[in-house]
Amino acid sequence: MTYYSQHSKVWVSVDCIIFGFDEGKLKILIGRRQMDPGRGEWSLYGGFVSADEGIDEAASRTLYELTGLRNIFMRQVGAFGSVDRDPGERVISIAYYALINVKDYDDRLRQEHHLEWVDVNAIPLLYSDHKEMVAKARKMMKEKIKHEPVGFRLLPSLFTLTQLQRLYEAVNGEELDKRNFRKRIKDMDFIEKTELIDKTGSKRGAYLYRFNSKAYNEETNFRL
Amino acid sequence: MTYYSQHSKVWVSVDCIIFGFDEGKLKILIGRRQMDPGRGEWSLYGGFVSADEGIDEAASRTLYELTGLRNIFMRQVGAFGSVDRDPGERVISIAYYALINVKDYDDRLRQEHHLEWVDVNAIPLLYSDHKEMVAKARKMMKEKIKHEPVGFRLLPSLFTLTQLQRLYEAVNGEELDKRNFRKRIKDMDFIEKTELIDKTGSKRGAYLYRFNSKAYNEETNFRL
DNA sequence: TCAAAAGTGTTAGATTTACACCCATGA
DNA sequence: TCATGGGTGTAAATCTAACACTTTTGA
Numbered sequence: 001m002t003y004y005s006q007h008s009k010v011w012v013s014v015d016c017i018i019f020g021f022d023e024g025k026l027k028i029l030i031g032r033r034q035m036d037p038g039r040g041e042w043s044l045y046g047g048f049v050s051a052d053e054g055i056d057e058a059a060s061r062t063l064y065e066l067t068g069l070r071n072i073f074m075r076q077v078g079a080f081g082s083v084d085r086d087p088g089e090r091v092i093s094i095a096y097y098a099l100i101n102v103k104d105y106d107d108r109l110r111q112e113h114h115l116e117w118v119d120v121n122a123i124p125l126l127y128s129d130h131k132e133m134v135a136k137a138r139k140m141m142k143e144k145i146k147h148e149p150v151g152f153r154l155l156p157s158l159f160t161l162t163q164l165q166r167l168y169e170a171v172n173g174e175e176l177d178k179r180n181f182r183k184r185i186k187d188m189d190f191i192e193k194t195e196l197i198d199k200t201g202s203k204r205g206a207y208l209y210r211f212n213s214k215a216y217n218e219e220t221n222f223r224l
Numbered sequence: 225m226t227y228y229s230q231h232s233k234v235w236v237s238v239d240c241i242i243f244g245f246d247e248g249k250l251k252i253l254i255g256r257r258q259m260d261p262g263r264g265e266w267s268l269y270g271g272f273v274s275a276d277e278g279i280d281e282a283a284s285r286t287l288y289e290l291t292g293l294r295n296i297f298m299r300q301v302g303a304f305g306s307v308d309r310d311p312g313e314r315v316i317s318i319a320y321y322a323l324i325n326v327k328d329y330d331d332r333l334r335q336e337h338h339l340e341w342v343d344v345n346a347i348p349l350l351y352s353d354h355k356e357m358v359a360k361a362r363k364m365m366k367e368k369i370k371h372e373p374v375g376f377r378l379l380p381s382l383f384t385l386t387q388l389q390r391l392y393e394a395v396n397g398e399e400l401d402k403r404n405f406r407k408r409i410k411d412m413d414f415i416e417k418t419e420l421i422d423k424t425g426s427k428r429g430a431y432l433y434r435f436n437s438k439a440y441n442e443e444t445n446f447r448l
Numbered sequence: 449t450c451a452a453a454a455g456t457g458t459t460a461g462a463t464t465t466a467c468a469c470c471c472a473t474g475a
Numbered sequence: 476t477c478a479t480g481g482g483t484g485t486a487a488a489t490c491t492a493a494c495a496c497t498t499t500t501g502a
Contacts (some may be wrong), residue, residue: 003259004313007272009233012316035227048231051314055305079303079318081236081279089228090275092236094303179483180465202480203473403456404492426453428499
């Protein structure tokens, strides 16, 4: 009998809080559970961690199944492991949040998985402890965006400053002053103005900006 | 065959990063592993999560085994789950950091568990991915202390401002200006000056302060 | 008497916040 | 022509950071 075998094993799953930004609102992807227990309840999308994959890999795989996208920005939210959190069996779940650009996401895949984009301010009752997971993910994401430019991951590769501002407002839950916001952005050399103009949002048209990751890395490397 | 049983189970453990503050240095409790695999390597103290306990409970229990103390301040650092992180078997581990006052800790218990207080700036090679765990715990703790008064948990219930400053310096890894530090502390109504004087640190003696958790809760409730 | 730690305010600079008007365009 | 969103600068207030000397006392 080994040192390990005197202890019991448990199921471990991953659950994904997938953030998207659409119609000026921060949204997450949730769906009605297709299986028991909890069939029909609103739930995050998740999956079990298998024996031969790391937990980050399990989360990536799950996100890939769902979106067809690789290399999605993703961070661990934490492990959730109350004894009775899952109504069926003892399952410990590790939550991850991910940021995707809604437009990159094939809507057919969304439908196949029976998922909906739901405004984070109008989330229905969720299965198990998923509400807590979402709350913690939002908090972490809010903290993250304060210190690192992750917002662009929720936007198309070209975006207007107004879109960016709406995104920050949605994440922070408060309105920002336009002039102060644009001043702050101007100080970030990794947000580049292009000569392109978007006319979908206004008659006059607004300059499109892009995130320059090279400039970002250089800037941050200097800080080290 | 249930929905669960098509998936495989894994062992789940908890590992504790126990911070203490002594001799003006931030330290953690680590010991030589007493079992295989990895016997003799420096390691965090941990234990397996059993079937009938939540992960937070498992961490509390582990901390209690080790210290004889209940209600230790503790936060989850995150789940670590690379496939091959444990050289023996597949084990997913959830790391927790804890803050204790070294003086509350019975040194006999420390010795029984073969543990040592080691300066966080002089940590030897550690077993498995424990180094990463410690790094993340330090980062989180540093962030925490910036926003919440957790520092007093590493100190005796009465402490001098110099002790408190040394603690902040040890956590942040940089020296602080004495006058600016004391100004900041003065603004915190929940750090109360007593009339007691500590003469162990200097000839002149320094006022002892205490943390008033009631004042802290009131203050933070107002902010909500 | 002197070494060692305790205690105490002020000022310059940097950062943050508040605030209002003109521009370009398509309908 | 006018309604709509795009774009721009300044000043006050707040916060942060730098800085030096006096006090007390035990050895």
